[in-house]
Amino acid sequence: MDPVTSSSNDPMVLIRTFEDLFGQLKSFNSTYGRDPRGVDDETRKELLEACRKASAVLETPFETMQRVNYSPFTLIVLRVATGYGILNFLDEARLSGVPCKVVHLAKETGIEHGVLVALLDRLCSEFIVREVSPDEYMGTAICKDLATPEMIDAFATFHDLLLPVWSQLYKSLAPGETRTGWEIAHNTEIQPYQWWESHPEDGALLHRYFTAQFKDLPSWLDGIDFAIGFAKGASSEDVLLVDVGGGNGQESELLRSKFPDCLGRVILQDLPAVLERAPELKRIEKMAHDYFTEQPVHGARVYYFRQIFHNNSDENCIAILSNHRPAMTSHSVILIDEKVLPDVTDASQLYTSALSLNMSINFRGLERKKRQWLKLMEAADFEIRDMRRYTAFGDCIISVVPRTANTQA
Numbered sequence: 001m002d003p004v005t006s007s008s009n010d011p012m013v014l015i016r017t018f019e020d021l022f023g024q025l026k027s028f029n030s031t032y033g034r035d036p037r038g039v040d041d042e043t044r045k046e047l048l049e050a051c052r053k054a055s056a057v058l059e060t061p062f063e064t065m066q067r068v069n070y071s072p073f074t075l076i077v078l079r080v081a082t083g084y085g086i087l088n089f090l091d092e093a094r095l096s097g098v099p100c101k102v103v104h105l106a107k108e109t110g111i112e113h114g115v116l117v118a119l120l121d122r123l124c125s126e127f128i129v130r131e132v133s134p135d136e137y138m139g140t141a142i143c144k145d146l147a148t149p150e151m152i153d154a155f156a157t158f159h160d161l162l163l164p165v166w167s168q169l170y171k172s173l174a175p176g177e178t179r180t181g182w183e184i185a186h187n188t189e190i191q192p193y194q195w196w197e198s199h200p201e202d203g204a205l206l207h208r209y210f211t212a213q214f215k216d217l218p219s220w221l222d223g224i225d226f227a228i229g230f231a232k233g234a235s236s237e238d239v240l241l242v243d244v245g246g247g248n249g250q251e252s253e254l255l256r257s258k259f260p261d262c263l264g265r266v267i268l269q270d271l272p273a274v275l276e277r278a279p280e281l282k283r284i285e286k287m288a289h290d291y292f293t294e295q296p297v298h299g300a301r302v303y304y305f306r307q308i309f310h311n312n313s314d315e316n317c318i319a320i321l322s323n324h325r326p327a328m329t330s331h332s333v334i335l336i337d338e339k340v341l342p343d344v345t346d347a348s349q350l351y352t353s354a355l356s357l358n359m360s361i362n363f364r365g366l367e368r369k370k371r372q373w374l375k376l377m378e379a380a381d382f383e384i385r386d387m388r389r390y391t392a393f394g395d396c397i398i399s400v401v402p403r404t405a406n407t408q409a
């Protein structure tokens with residue numbers, strides 16, 4: 001049903017529906033403490049979507065306009081609140097039961113009293129904080145989840161590195177404009193990953209974010225049986241996995257920790273500056289390599305790409321695949337760890353549609369729908385052997401091999 005145009009014919013039915021719903025939501029809000037025990041994730045997500053739709057329909061045009069216009073402040077306020085440690089003070093207040101006074105926060109952060117109150121009021125309206133009495137606040141259960149080092153990095157990445165670039169999308173789409181949002185925002189032709197190589201602080205922040213962002217979700221190794229499917233019969237000289245563009249190497253490390261008995265080498269490849277900063281990991285070899293040049297490691301069981309193809313246009317992806325074809329033997333497979341979006345969109349695409357725009361604005365890349373993956377592999381002359389979803393956010397492990405078999409053993 002179209003949520004905007006449809007309406008009930010009978011006002012009494014509508015009034016009763018409002019009353020029932022309001023009563024149920026009030027009861028839900030007073031009993032549900034951010035604890036989904038007993039409710040399956042599918043049901044939780046469906047309810048979330050239904051609430052979001054209901055909330056969009058309930059808004060007046062003025063409310064919609066103000067919500068949209070001020071929406072960047074959610075990120076901006078959380079950047080300040082995590083970066084200045086405000087959420088930590090408020091979470092301590094929650095734990096101790098003693099509210100945190102604005103004068104205390106002003107002294108600790110150096111932020112002016114009036115600005116702090118406005119920040120805290122915004123956090124209250126996001127249900128992250130609650131006002132206990134005038135000028136006294138306390139964190140909620142949501143505050144606890146956001147007051148972590150990983151969240152500081154996440155909000156800093158999006159606020160400092162991405163938000164200024166996103167705001168150039170409109171300009172980048174103007175007739176005759178060929179630059180991406182990234183190129184306009186930075187007034188450069190240097191592409192993001194090359195630029196970050198010479199901006200070590202930003203590069204390190206970004207890679208900390210990449211390392212941590214999915215740590216609470218199932219992993220690609222929950223989607224496949226690596227030991228049976230790929231490592232069977234491998235000797236210690238064989239290359240088990242090449243983690244192409246593997247960043248800090250957390251996925252290689254995960255493989256080693258989940259399958260400590262699998263024989264074979266694990267090689268982490270990325271740009272030189274990234275590998276210099278990456279931690280040393282046990283039983284993982286580092287090798288600087290540009291994936292736009294021919295893959296030097298021949299005959300690996302698996303060439304693994306997580307979040308590489310979405311950073312690249314179809315043309316670039318075809319070049320990357322072509323650069324791997326000569327290295328692959330009949331034992332080799334490419335595993336692509338990426339989102340496969342549904343061919344028909346739905347309201348649950350709130351996060352993934354924004355992710356796709358982010359890829360386009362920065363890299364001329366995109367999150368691909370199933371039909372786009374099929375078309376890309378067809379154009380690259382690769383065959384999709386398997387496509388397995390392992391999270392509720394469309395993350396899939398896609399196994400591909402060259403369609404024209406390599407003549408090597």
Ligand SMILES: C[S@@+](CC[C@H](N)C(=O)[O-])C[C@H]1O[C@@H](n2cnc3c(N)ncnc32)[C@H](O)[C@@H]1O
Binds near residue numbers: 244289306
């Ligand atoms: C989105 S990150 C993904 C990192 C890692 N695979 C992960 O999932 O956490 C993309 C990675 O590709 C690397 N990269 C970008 N261009 C590259 C190139 N031409 N050759 C090799 N690696 C590259 C980046 O340095 C970065 O580590």
